[in-house]
Amino acid sequence: MSEDYRPYLRPNALPTVWCPGCGNGIIVKALIEAIHEVGWRKEDVVIVGGIGCSGRTAFILDFDSIHTLHGRALAFATGIKMVNPRLKVIVVMGDGDASAIGGNHFIHACRRNIDLKAIVFNNAIYGQTGGQAAPTTPTGKRSSTSLFGSIEPSFDLAGLAIGAGAGFVARSTSYDFTELKSLIKRSFEHKGFSLVEAMTACPTYFGRLNDMREPYDMLMYLRDTTEPVCAGIDEAIRESHRRLPTGLFKEETRDEYTEVYEDLRKRIAAGVPA
Numbered sequence: 622m623s624e625d626y627r628p629y630l631r632p633n634a635l636p637t638v639w640c641p642g643c644g645n646g647i648i649v650k651a652l653i654e655a656i657h658e659v660g661w662r663k664e665d666v667v668i669v670g671g672i673g674c675s676g677r678t679a680f681i682l683d684f685d686s687i688h689t690l691h692g693r694a695l696a697f698a699t700g701i702k703m704v705n706p707r708l709k710v711i712v713v714m715g716d717g718d719a720s721a722i723g724g725n726h727f728i729h730a731c732r733r734n735i736d737l738k739a740i741v742f743n744n745a746i747y748g749q750t751g752g753q754a755a756p757t758t759p760t761g762k763r764s765s766t767s768l769f770g771s772i773e774p775s776f777d778l779a780g781l782a783i784g785a786g787a788g789f790v791a792r793s794t795s796y797d798f799t800e801l802k803s804l805i806k807r808s809f810e811h812k813g814f815s816l817v818e819a820m821t822a823c824p825t826y827f828g829r830l831n832d833m834r835e836p837y838d839m840l841m842y843l844r845d846t847t848e849p850v851c852a853g854i855d856e857a858i859r860e861s862h863r864r865l866p867t868g869l870f871k872e873e874t875r876d877e878y879t880e881v882y883e884d885l886r887k888r889i890a891a892g893v894p895a
């Protein structure tokens with residue numbers, strides 16, 4: 622696309638409240654370009670945001686949008702999609718939204734395979750509320766509530782989505798803009814529930830608490846702790862380096878929920894036994 626993003630942004634929401642060096646702007650740029658390149662009309666797109674730093678996306682993007690309750694973005698999005706399945710419903714959540722307070726909504730949206738486009742901004746910490754440990758904080762990493770390093774294993778959100786039945790599951794980082802944009806775009810072309818987990822930089826809390834003084838250091842951290850699945854690296858080596866795989870993990874088409882529901886509605890209206 623041309624570099625004029627103004628048609629997609631609300632001028633009165635700018636500049637963003639995000640900290641200098643935050644990776645969220647990179648994800649939003651990838652999102653805008655993906656929408657533009659798949660050719661979706663603005664009036665067909667709805668943005669549903671959760672709570673936290675990532676939730677500000679719903680304010681910034683100039684689409685019909687809704688800023689919802691913590692962890693409930695997928696519940697609101699499900700309602701919107703059920704009322705009007707023609708809409709393209711994009712759900713932007715933080716890792717807390719998707720894996721903690723909204724974990725139940727997350728697994729059931731995957732299970733139903735409802736055609737929502739979930740993009741999870743995973744900064745591995747609760748950024749907006751002061752850097753507390755999240756279910757996604759890697760073991761040993763410090764947060765404001767685990768100053769000696771988290772003793773818990775971290776959640777594999779993509780793995781959870783695959784297990785729960787999501788049709789499209791991918792992961793990338795705000796370090797690799799090209800891969801991230803291409804995966805978001807591909808998820809938009811998939812019919813069914815899709816997850817793109819975007820590992821992102823929170824220099825203010827995660828970086829500062831984990832000896833990464835500059836935003837650049839956090840970008841290098843994302844580069845060095847991830848590994849594209851297409852690189853062909855042996856799983857055992859990846860595990861020993863504690864690297865998270867990135868790329869497309871699953872793309873499988875199965876019955877989509879709003880279509881199954883519409884079919885049921887028509888059969889009932891016609892008096893055909895289920």
Ligand code: SF4
Binds near residue numbers: 640749824
């Ligand atoms: Fe970004 Fe972290 Fe600042 Fe939130 S607290 S805006 S995630 S850098």
